Amino acid sequence: MGELTPVLEAYTLLSIAIILLAAKCSGLVERFGQPSVLGELIMGVILGNLIFLGVRFFDPIKENIIIQFLADLGVIVLLFQVGLESNLGSMARVGGRALLVAVVGVVLPFVLGAYIVGPLLMPGMGSNSYIFLGATLTATSVGITARVFRDLGRLNSRESQIVLGAAVIDDILGLIILAVVSAIVSLGSVSIGDVASISAKAVLFLFAVVTFGQMLAPDIGNLLSKIQTGTGMKFTLAITFCLLFAYFAEQIGLAPIVGAFAAGLVLDPVHFRHFDNPRVINDIKETVKSEDPKLVERIDEVLDYHAHRHIDDLIEPLSFFLVPIFFIKTGMDVDLSTLLDIKVVLIAIAVATIALAGKVAAGYVAGDVNKAIVGWGMVPRGEVGLIFAAMGRSLGVVPDRLFSVIVIVIIFSTLITPLVLSYLLKRQIAQEKPQAVVQL
Amino acid sequence: MGELTPVLEAYTLLSIAIILLAAKCSGLVERFGQPSVLGELIMGVILGNLIFLGVRFFDPIKENIIIQFLADLGVIVLLFQVGLESNLGSMARVGGRALLVAVVGVVLPFVLGAYIVGPLLMPGMGSNSYIFLGATLTATSVGITARVFRDLGRLNSRESQIVLGAAVIDDILGLIILAVVSAIVSLGSVSIGDVASISAKAVLFLFAVVTFGQMLAPDIGNLLSKIQTGTGMKFTLAITFCLLFAYFAEQIGLAPIVGAFAAGLVLDPVHFRHFDNPRVINDIKETVKSEDPKLVERIDEVLDYHAHRHIDDLIEPLSFFLVPIFFIKTGMDVDLSTLLDIKVVLIAIAVATIALAGKVAAGYVAGDVNKAIVGWGMVPRGEVGLIFAAMGRSLGVVPDRLFSVIVIVIIFSTLITPLVLSYLLKRQIAQEKPQAVVQL
Numbered sequence: 117m118g119e120l121t122p123v124l125e126a127y128t129l130l131s132i133a134i135i136l137l138a139a140k141c142s143g144l145v146e147r148f149g150q151p152s153v154l155g156e157l158i159m160g161v162i163l164g165n166l167i168f169l170g171v172r173f174f175d176p177i178k179e180n181i182i183i184q185f186l187a188d189l190g191v192i193v194l195l196f197q198v199g200l201e202s203n204l205g206s207m208a209r210v211g212g213r214a215l216l217v218a219v220v221g222v223v224l225p226f227v228l229g230a231y232i233v234g235p236l237l238m239p240g241m242g243s244n245s246y247i248f249l250g251a252t253l254t255a256t257s258v259g260i261t262a263r264v265f266r267d268l269g270r271l272n273s274r275e276s277q278i279v280l281g282a283a284v285i286d287d288i289l290g291l292i293i294l295a296v297v298s299a300i301v302s303l304g305s306v307s308i309g310d311v312a313s314i315s316a317k318a319v320l321f322l323f324a325v326v327t328f329g330q331m332l333a334p335d336i337g338n339l340l341s342k343i344q345t346g347t348g349m350k351f352t353l354a355i356t357f358c359l360l361f362a363y364f365a366e367q368i369g370l371a372p373i374v375g376a377f378a379a380g381l382v383l384d385p386v387h388f389r390h391f392d393n394p395r396v397i398n399d400i401k402e403t404v405k406s407e408d409p410k411l412v413e414r415i416d417e418v419l420d421y422h423a424h425r426h427i428d429d430l431i432e433p434l435s436f437f438l439v440p441i442f443f444i445k446t447g448m449d450v451d452l453s454t455l456l457d458i459k460v461v462l463i464a465i466a467v468a469t470i471a472l473a474g475k476v477a478a479g480y481v482a483g484d485v486n487k488a489i490v491g492w493g494m495v496p497r498g499e500v501g502l503i504f505a506a507m508g509r510s511l512g513v514v515p516d517r518l519f520s521v522i523v524i525v526i527i528f529s530t531l532i533t534p535l536v537l538s539y540l541l542k543r544q545i546a547q548e549k550p551q552a553v554v555q556l
Numbered sequence: 557m558g559e560l561t562p563v564l565e566a567y568t569l570l571s572i573a574i575i576l577l578a579a580k581c582s583g584l585v586e587r588f589g590q591p592s593v594l595g596e597l598i599m600g601v602i603l604g605n606l607i608f609l610g611v612r613f614f615d616p617i618k619e620n621i622i623i624q625f626l627a628d629l630g631v632i633v634l635l636f637q638v639g640l641e642s643n644l645g646s647m648a649r650v651g652g653r654a655l656l657v658a659v660v661g662v663v664l665p666f667v668l669g670a671y672i673v674g675p676l677l678m679p680g681m682g683s684n685s686y687i688f689l690g691a692t693l694t695a696t697s698v699g700i701t702a703r704v705f706r707d708l709g710r711l712n713s714r715e716s717q718i719v720l721g722a723a724v725i726d727d728i729l730g731l732i733i734l735a736v737v738s739a740i741v742s743l744g745s746v747s748i749g750d751v752a753s754i755s756a757k758a759v760l761f762l763f764a765v766v767t768f769g770q771m772l773a774p775d776i777g778n779l780l781s782k783i784q785t786g787t788g789m790k791f792t793l794a795i796t797f798c799l800l801f802a803y804f805a806e807q808i809g810l811a812p813i814v815g816a817f818a819a820g821l822v823l824d825p826v827h828f829r830h831f832d833n834p835r836v837i838n839d840i841k842e843t844v845k846s847e848d849p850k851l852v853e854r855i856d857e858v859l860d861y862h863a864h865r866h867i868d869d870l871i872e873p874l875s876f877f878l879v880p881i882f883f884i885k886t887g888m889d890v891d892l893s894t895l896l897d898i899k900v901v902l903i904a905i906a907v908a909t910i911a912l913a914g915k916v917a918a919g920y921v922a923g924d925v926n927k928a929i930v931g932w933g934m935v936p937r938g939e940v941g942l943i944f945a946a947m948g949r950s951l952g953v954v955p956d957r958l959f960s961v962i963v964i965v966i967i968f969s970t971l972i973t974p975l976v977l978s979y980l981l982k983r984q985i986a987q988e989k990p991q992a993v994v995q996l
Contacts, residue, residue, distance in 0.1 A: 128625060129812065352579075355877060356577050359576075366562060
């Protein structure tokens with residue numbers, strides 16, 4: 117797997133520094149009311165396509181396996197944070213709606229892509245190609261949506277919970293579809309048993325981690341707190357949990373981010389309370405000890421509030437470091453040269469339209485919430501779609517032109533979502549304002 | 557440079573989780589009064605040599621380029637933290653002593669290795685081989701020493717400052733020696749001009765970063781604070797500074813950790829004060845606003861103290877994540893099978909003795925401090941020695957047996973230092989106790 121030479125290492129250090137600075141500079145879009153994730157994506161697109169201006173400096177970053185890993189670790193940490201900030205109870209309350217949204221959002225784009233738009237716009241390909249096109253349009257890439265909800269402080273809204281739940285279910289459905297279409301293409305047929313086994317594994321995984329995880333997390337915390345005296349225990353426990361769950365998810369064929377999200381859901385800050393003893397809290401408690409009891413009580417409340425939040429605060433610096441790498445890298449992987457073939461672009465626009473319409477329509481079964489927000493939240497496609505497409509290419513059923521179309525659709529869904537979603541969210545926030553909503 | 561397959565990515569995630577958990581478990585050595593770095597190193601040696609028991613599970617970790625990078629990034633972050641916690645003023649006050657310690661600690665092992673022990677114990681090799689042996693014994697690897705000082709809360713002692721300063725100078729001297737011996741071996745001669753140019757570059761780098769860095773850091777901070785509204789700015793600025801300096805150091809041929817240390821020295825928490833506005837501080841100031849003014853003042857002091865420390869606290873989680881990877885990996889790279897050839901081991905013990913004696917003797921020019929602590933602080937050899945040895949091997953002047961000797965010497969110096977140094981430091985702390993030292 118290559119060798120880490122001092123030159124490569126130094127270049128990688130420089131790349132990370134540039135990416136982090138570029139990400140911070142792109143935060144300027146916040147001045148124009150846009151979520152910073154949009155700025156990072158656009159900055160990434162610019163850096164990744166400077167080759168058109170003859171600047172080749174950033175090209176090696178795209179091929180750098182270490183940057184790629186840090187980016188992937190970034191989206192894992194992001195989904196872990198989102199899981200930490202999500203509430204399992206309120207996720208469960210929207211579970212039925214999320215399932216409905218997920219199923220409609222998978223079936224509609226698949227049917228539209230595989231049986232209508234594909235054969236209509238790109239006639240002459242085999243039916244397997246159309247099936248693969250349909251499959252690539254199914255899986256939502258929840259990283260961008262989660263980031264927009266987070267940037268605007270709306271992670272705990274009902275819309276957000278439905279989208280997050282639907283995206284997880286979505287991933288499981290996508291996994292089943294992928295297994296089925298791969299089997300059809302390579303074997304010519306597929307047994308009901310295989311489909312059932314994959315489905316069962318995936319569903320069991322989620323049930324198992326959430327059920328046992330919630331049962332065991334306090335005990336694990338207690339156990340480890342006994343053998344450890346130094347600081348850093350809480351951080352290490354949390355991040356190890358996240359990494360192990362991401363690994364297990366990958367092992368049964370789910371995306372690692374699904375595991376990380378589940379890990380975050382399972383870990384409740386409360387399980388970590390006995391590790392909480394930061395110097396600041398002790399020092400202040402020491403200071404106010406002998407004073408007015410009412411004041412002491414009020415300060416205790418403030419401190420306890422912050423003690424509870426401490427696990428997120430510990431993860432946050434890691435997220436500052438890794439998450440921008442993911443979004444800048446995602447932007448960099450957008451190859452603008454695919455836009456040079458006008459025919460491909462026109463087909464891609466048509467496909468993107470159904471990809472988008474299918475998910476937005478799914479939002480309409482979301483019940484008594486802002487349906488447009490749910491629908492648009494499901495729009496982004498990402499690495500899962502690309503993995504499908506790459507697999508289809510290696511099986512010989514996705515020709516280059518179809519692959520370009522898929523790439524453009526993914527680009528489009530990636531860039532348009534933060535724009536539309538932040539507009540919808542801000543309109544919703546503005547409508548709520550008169551009722552004096554308490555911001556947490 | 558290879559490809560990041562989902563399987564490799566999942567395995568890497570699992571490896572990191574295992575390393576972090578193993579590191580935390582090895583923290584048990586603290587119960588026996590040992591610094592946790594020793595536990596991590598030993599745990600690494602165990603994991604890396606389980607192959608003797610037929611367990612091959614951990615072998616791929618050693619070859620994993622991503623783990624290697626994270627380990628290297630870990631020691632960079634560690635030296636950055638050490639730099640942040642060090643004080644440029646007190647470093648400068650011990651500058652003369654540090655220079656003396658560094659020169660003696662480089663000259664003694666070099667002369668002993670190249671002209672006495674080498675020819676005596678391993679006769680029949682060319683003189684270039686002996687010169688390379690001498691060169692590999694010169695450079696101190698300060699990571700382990702810094703970690704021991706840090707684990708025991710002694711980073712701000714005079715001994716610590718001298719060791720850190722000497723290690724930086726050491727690295728520069730080692731760089732010059734390497735350039736000279738490489739030129740002698742490959743060209744048969746070396747010009748005074750080359751030596752002068754390398755020396756000048758290295759010295760200039762340090763002067764430049766420290767001088768200009770201290771001048772510019774506040775302005776850079778001011779500038780960037782104007783274009784950025786969100787959190788994370790302080791963290792990003794600090795870590796970018798660290799990475800850029802590490803990159804620049806590598807570019808002029810110094811170890812990246814020297815650059816990271818310089819970056820930490822330059823960055824003073826005070827330059828970041830205007831970014832400091834964590835919620836906890838605001839909330840508490842809000843709470844105590846209208847109460848007893850004397851209490852408010854005292855709480856303000858406590859809060860300001862923590863505000864100042866905030867930059868270290870932000871870096872700390874990153875260090876929790878990366879630094880154990882470095883020490884576990886360092887332990888894993890120890891190949892116990894080199895100990896199977898008894899003749900090699902005996903020679904290695906002799907070489908290790910002079911390697912150790914040379915540095916401990918250097919401690920005796922350290923002036924009015926605990927000389928043994930300074931000397932032992934300089935003992936660890938590490939990646940720089942290995943780089944020298946590997947370069948010599950590729951030039952054909954370091955045969956396999958000599959390479960094994962060098963590896964054993966490095967292992968020995970790595971494992972014995974935390975043991976001896978923590979004993980010496982704890983004895984010193986015990987002696988100071990009667991005078992009621994204030995711990996920061």
